[in-house]
Amino acid sequence: MAYWLMKSEPDSFGIDDLKKRPRQTEPWDGVRNYQARNFMRDRMKPGDGVLFYHSNCAAPGIYGLAEIASNAYPDPTQFDPEHHHYDAGSKPEEPRWLLVDVRYERHLKRPILLSELREHADELVGFKLIAKGNRLSILPVTPQHWRRIMALEKA
DNA sequence: GCCAACGTTGGC
DNA sequence: GCCAACGTTGGC
Numbered sequence: 001m002a003y004w005l006m007k008s009e010p011d012s013f014g015i016d017d018l019k020k021r022p023r024q025t026e027p028w029d030g031v032r033n034y035q036a037r038n039f040m041r042d043r044m045k046p047g048d049g050v051l052f053y054h055s056n057c058a059a060p061g062i063y064g065l066a067e068i069a070s071n072a073y074p075d076p077t078q079f080d081p082e083h084h085h086y087d088a089g090s091k092p093e094e095p096r097w098l099l100v101d102v103r104y105e106r107h108l109k110r111p112i113l114l115s116e117l118r119e120h121a122d123e124l125v126g127f128k129l130i131a132k133g134n135r136l137s138i139l140p141v142t143p144q145h146w147r148r149i150m151a152l153e154k155a
Numbered sequence: 156g157c158c159a160a161c162g163t164t165g166g167c
Numbered sequence: 168g169c170c171a172a173c174g175t176t177g178g179c
Contacts, residue, residue: 007177033162056177114178133160135176 002043003141004068005051005129006102015052015064015107024104025069029077030085032097036138040100041072043140050102051141051149053129054111061113062149070101112152123148 050066074095078087090096128139
């Protein structure tokens with residue numbers, strides 16, 4: 001069992017939206033970065049834990065928990081010419097982009113903001129989220145970092 | 156809105 | 168293979 005952090009912009013799809021979904025589950029479509037795709041394809045397994053992160057908003061931070069709910073499968077939006085994430089170079093017989101389903105677990109009792117995570121940088125050495133210039137939308141989280149972040153929720 | 160950091164593209 | 172130009176991400 002592994003742990004992940006997944007970013008989303010709450011203006012388009014936040015943790016509240018995930019909670020309201022049928023079966024509280026949503027295909028995580030639109031990932032167009034090879035490193036993030038490879039995490040989904042090669043390392044994510046159903047049952048893995050997810051920190052649901054809100055980016056590009058007034059108070060960026062971790063707002064809830066989710067879990068991986070499927071193995072990786074082709075992202076249908078890559079084949080839809082009308083879709084914002086259409087990729088003309090990807091062929092159905094050889095899909096370039098994959099996704100996983102993500103299922104809502106719970107909101108955090110309180111958000112753990114990026115600013116607070118930075119204050120605890122000494123406990124989170126190596127956590128890519130607080131590294132400078134991080135832009136990856138899916139990040140692995142070590143069990144140690146997961147535990148420390150969970151402890152912050154209760155602090 | 157600004158801008159630094161990063162990934163991708165494409166000419167050579 | 169190099170690297171400049173460009174587009175995107177995301178905090179502030």
